[in-house]
Amino acid sequence: MHLLHVIASPRTTRSASRQVANAFVDEWNTRHSDATVDELNVWDIDLPAFDGPILEAKYAGIEGRPLDETQASAWRTVRTLAERFRNADLILFSSPxxxxxxxxxxxxxxxxxSQKDVLFTFDERGLNGLLGGRTVVIVAARGVQLGPDFPPDQFDFQTTYLTMWSRMVGITDVHVVSVEKTLFGPEQDHASRAQASExxxxxGRRV
Structure with missing residues (x-):
């Protein structure tokens, strides 16, 4: 088993989403003692801008044209990043x-x-994800609480987006753990983190 942990918070040790995600990983590791974990911190890697050679390579591929040297090099960057997702049995997002x-x-x-023939393809049947059979866990941290004041169907572009992306690439086994009200003072923050960590x-004992 191989777990990819995509870390989206820049708060390092103060991050609520990362703290709760680490609780999941620790428990998951007890069930998969021979598993490997890959941490992909979006703040620590050099993410390419999606323009220039990468954009040209994308459309050359869609149109069936050969890539020149610059485009091919740019596209290798895309495939190298995507391969970390393809190698994972379980993808964990921790995100504020x-x-x-x-x-x-x-x-x-x-x-x-998220490119054609990398994480999905499409044909006369429509969009076909290439990551089927995997599991996604989303740990979502929020300073407020979604509810009457912030109805999820109007305000949640966090877990709904990551769930949509998971389905787009073929993953239907998606689980969400939310930690809310982290901006309501130290006492509430601590209680919210503890409850979400549990x-x-x-x-982690089930997936």
């Missing part, structure tokens, strides 16, 4: 909510790797 969505660096990573450990 920024403006009711996901951090821009995580969105940039997704935009780079849920994460429980999930």
């Amino acid at each position: 909510m920024w403006n009711f969505g996901i951090p821009y660096r995580l969105k940039q990573l997704i935009d780079v790797i 849920k994460a450990r429980g999930l």
